[in-house]
Amino acid sequence: MKKVVLSALALMFGAVTIAQFNNSDVLQVGILNNSLVQQTGLLNDSDVDQFGIANQSDVDQLGAFNQSTVLQIGIANTSEVDQTGIANQSDVFQFGALNDSQVEQIGFLNASDVDQIGIANTSDVFQFGAGNASTVAQLGIANDSDVDQIGILNQSDVLQVGALNTSTVTQFGLANTSDVDQFGIANDSDVFQFGAGNDSMVFQFGIGNDSDVNQIGLLNSSDVIQLGALNTSMVNQFGALNTSLVIQSGLGHNSLVNQIGAGNNSVVLQSN
DSSP, X not given: OHHHHHHHHHHHHHHHHHHHTSEEEEEEEEESOEEEEEEEEESOEXXXXXXXXXXXXXXXXXXXXXXXXXXXXXXXXXXXXXXXXXXXXXEEEEXXXXXXXXXXXXXXXXXXEEEEEEESOEEEEEEEEXXXXXXXXXXXXXXXXXXXXXXXXXXXXXXXXXXXXXXXXXXXXXXXXXXXXXXXXXXXXXXXXXXXXXXXXXXXXXXSOEEEEEEEEESOEEEEEEEEESOEEEEEEEEESOEEXXXXXXXXXXEEEEEEEESOEEEEEEEO
């Protein structure tokens, strides 16, 4: 019996010791702020700081060496971070009111950085795999960003400044890269990449511009620049080593580029 008791105590002590390896720090200053942190595993780290009124943070970590930082300042901002795996990293900063951030990471060494300043901006990041990296920065009112990365070493950067801008980035595969920059009102960008080494850049400045980029294959490259209002561009590339450049300046231009095969090159310049 003595051995059984000692064994039980040793197991309890070991479990407590392991549990202590996780670290959680919560600081809340204000009224009606709420934070929930759940950690299961080894050496996970969470830091939540909230200043203001009715901010909400939910952090769930399952695995080992995951790291999450949440800083919210203002009124009724909400953040949810779910990390499953090993050494995933998430940083969320929100300043203003009614901003919402959702981050879900499954796998290894995925990294997400979300910065939102303003009112009612929304960001949704989903990462599944290893070494994917996403950066979202939104400044203004009611901007919306959605990033989905499934695979290895995909990279996405989104910058939105203004109001009612929307961006969707979907990446499947290996080492695809996407850069979306939007300045203005109600611009829309959709990027879809499937394969390896595809690269997309979208720059929009103005009102109501719309860009769609679809890349399936290997090492395709697309650059879209829209300056003005109500311009529309669609680029579809299927194959390998295709390149496309679209530059639209002015009002109401429309461009459609379809490239199938290998090594095709297209340049579209529209202005008025």
